[in-house]
Amino acid sequence: MYFGRIVMASSWTRGLCVAAALFAASDASAQNFPAHPITLIIPFAPGGSTSIVGRAIADKMSETLGEKVIVDNRPGAGGTVGTRAVAKSAPDGYTIGLGYTGTLAIGPTLYAKAGYDPRKDFAPIGMIGHSPNSLVVHPSFPAKTVAELIAYAKANAGKVNFGSAGAGTASHITGEYFAKVAGITLVHVPYKGTGPALVDLIGGHIPMAFAPVPATHANIVGGQLRGIAVTSLMRTSLLPDVPTVAESGLQGFDASLAYGLVAPVGTPRPIIDRLNGELRKALESDDVRKRLQQDGTDPAPGSPEDYAAFIDKDETKWAQIVKSSGAKEE
Known part of the structure; x- marks a missing residue:
């Protein structure tokens, strides 16, 4: 019995050591983040609102992060192709995506094989704004x-x-x-x-x-x-x-859009916090605010938790609209 307790204690101690080592590695990785350019996947072709908003943020975050944020436009299937690519990327902070009403709130209901769950497959970084x-x-x-x-x-x-x-x-x-x-x-x-x-x-x-x-x-x-x-x-x-x-004449009609940044689920929280901090700095800067507002987007900075709650609420709302509208996958 005594020997068993020693074995269990030893196993528990090794578990703590492994957890501590993983945490330390994660913390060290976050402290050194970013060590090379970050890719921001925008799931639509250039020229649309997502590119306008995404590039404004990418340009400013490139300045404050000290590493380039490279925009990668990947259109297809209503934005689900690019969004799915983000979900399946390595959770290391070097591939992030532009979250959007069409991809996080509409696509999962409209497409039978969207390939991702907006609540489970992403680590929200933060809201950008509304338009x-x-x-x-x-x-x-x-x-x-x-x-x-x-x-x-x-x-x-x-x-x-x-x-x-x-x-x-x-x-x-x-x-x-x-x-x-x-x-x-x-x-x-x-x-x-x-x-x-x-x-x-x-x-x-x-x-x-x-x-x-x-x-x-x-x-x-x-x-x-x-x-x-x-x-x-x-x-x-x-x-x-x-x-x-x-x-x-169509009272109560409301179809506003929302933009934000997301990372693959499993991205270390210190990296999420770093990206959120840089995003908020970008949204607080006069040049980015002016650039977004000139294009009709009202900045709405917040925490990762704020954006997660919004994604949940927005998906619920638009899922109902998709179903009631009778829209079908094309």
Whole structure:
């Protein structure tokens, strides 16, 4: 009996030693982090809101971290391809991802094989900010208001196309949500990112699109696009003359977007804390705040726990919208 206690104590002691060694190694790794460039995977093509927001953060964090944060655009399947790549990366802090409403809150419900769980497969780093979507049309499109658009779509049932950043993205589901609430039929035309969709819209190949304000603002101001409405409950200061969908007759309509940074689950907490600290510094800097606000994104710095709670709440909300809209994987 006495011998057994000695063996058990010895085993317990070795366990403590191993745990201590692992903690020390993790702590040392965090203290030396980063030792080489970090890759930020943005799961959409260049030119969209995720790239605008992600590059602003990457540029500033490159300065404060002392190592380059390299942007890697990996579009496909509504952003799930790039997001899945983040989830399956080594949990060492050197591969992180731009979290987004379309990928963390919509994709898991819309796609049967998204390949990741937004609550279990990521270590949230922190929130970046919020932005409304916008409903934009080509200047030649006859409708100038939400009411006129609804009337036109009813008179031309099944003949009005709308572009999005891809099947399953926030812009896609927002369009389906809008059509359902308005009682109209719209034909979805998916692209591999907001940028390509807006190029076709400006070129007159499609009549309308739902796209984030950061990506449409300059073209609305320049007259290449007409802003019909924004999808948040409040107007954006960037486009003060563009009404919300809610105030245009569809009461309670709200389809705002959110951006943040995530790492693969298992990334050591000291590294997460370091990245969160640098992200918050970036969001507190005047140049980044100005850069984001000029593109319609309101900074919302917070802790990893704050972002984890938001992801949980946002996924619950959008899962219900996906189901009620009747949207299907394309």
